[in-house]
Amino acid sequence: MENTEKLPLWRKLVYGSGDLGFSMNNSIITAFFSVFMVTVVGMPPGLVAIIFIVGRSWDFINDPIIGHLSDRTRTRWGRRRPFLLFGAIPFGLSFILLWLGPNFNQTGLIIYYSLAYIVYEALATTVYMPYFALTPELTEDYDERTKLTSFRMMFNIIGSLTAYILPLLIIGNDWTQATKQGVLIMAIVAAGIAATPLFAVFFGTREKKEYQQEKLPKFFPSLKAAFKNRPFVFGAMMYLFTWMTIIVVESNLQFFIIHVLKRQSQSMIIMVSIFVTAIFALPIWNWVSKHWNKRYAYIGGVAFWAVVMMVLIFMTPQTPFWLILILCIMAGIGVSAAQVLPWSIIPDAIEWEEWKTGERHEGMLYSLITLMGKVGMAIAQPVGLLILQFTGFVEGQGVVQPPSALTGVRLVMGPLPALLLTSGIIMAFLYPLSRNEHHRIVEELRQRRIERKLKRAENKPLPGVSEPAQ
DSSP states (O other): OGGOOOHHHHHHHHHHHHHHHHHHHHHHHIIIHHIIOOOOOOOOHHHHHHHHHHHHHHHHHHHHHHHHHHHOOOTTTTTTTTHHHHHHHHHHHHHHHHTTTOOOOOHHHHHHHHHHHHHHHHHHHHHHHHHHHHHHHHHHHHHHHHHHHHHHHHHHHHHHHHHHHHHHTTOOOOOGGOOOHHHHHHHHHHHHHHHHHHHHHHHHHHOHHHTSSSSSOOHHHHHHHHHHHHHHHHHHHHHHHHHHHHHHHHHHHIIIIIIIOOOOGGGHHHHHHHHHHHHHHHHHHHHHHHHHEEEEEEHHHHHHHHHHHHHHHTTTSSSSHHHHHHHHHHHHHHHHHHHHHHHHHHHHHHHHHHHSOOOOOOOHHHHHHHHHHHHHHHHHHHHHHHHHTTTTTOOSSOOOOOOOHHHHHHHHHHHHHHHHHHHHHHHHHHHHOOOOHHHHHHHHHHHHHHHHHHHHHHHHHTTTTOOOOO
């Protein structure tokens, strides 16, 4: 590829930093919101599942709309970056709404938290969907995109790690002793951390000007084009099943540590071991995808993670901590593959669409990816909660869970993730775009652009020469 496609290290770091806030906020919600609602607020898991379903339903409409708007946006700052500038602070403030503890009855709590969730997800989509859509606009290089995604995932994993450490530092190791005031302080600090990097991304990145000159896309043709894009469809399904796995594991990990392993005092060490390992494993998957193939790297990485999760659920309070730690480190290697590889595959489908149709719909495609993530969350987290409900999980602080509930926790930490990851592997086998084919497509697109520029130059009148009279 041309040198102009290679991004400097500082720009990769600046762009990647934007994902810290999204990851941290979403991981805090995924890992602790259910625990907060069941343990601190005192709502049954089944009612919390209703909040997740209702609160996320709006995103099924919201995401494609925002994606389409960013495709049609034309400003001196670009198509995507204005959303980061003006949406950062509202995004941070909306996160705080989720962690207020109003003294309502159960019906009032369901209504309040559902509305708060709708507001948060709407404002979050306004900033993180355009942010994701920047990836293919910064570089067209197949391997450079993997590197760029690796930097983003490095901050994504740091955000996930922060999501576990920050609440534990402010609230403490034991959520059964948490207070509403401590939870609110945590939310305010997290909101400030989440909003700040978005300003750095706005000032530190630049969009390609030629994409600003494209004709304004229409909504339904863009939507139709996405579903005809075979690389995108299979890549999106890989992302969906992988993301559902991450959600299931994150949202039930605290229950697993507290009630199955009974190691609340060591929960921070367990979290750190998983996510620090995932950060250090990113270069491994970067190297594997460069010297092998993105989809084969994905298959190997998530298959390894599935096996580790099936082994981990057999751990008990009597299991030596060093063995638990080794399994957590091994899980971190799998988490790293699951984080970086699906996202690095998606941008390649955008060139395939341009090669096939002559049009680009980055905003629409990334909005559908974020929508798939919301669908995954709307399914995976309630399913986990309902499994806990049906197996007899008892809400409240200071309770002893029955054996059936412990079995339910093990089910959502082992067999369910393994099933989801196997589905992702099947989609990876069906993914149609190889490294060599993508290189060929990008080169052909480059030649087309050169020809269009030459044609425009030929039709442009020389300076000082007027057009002939008609």
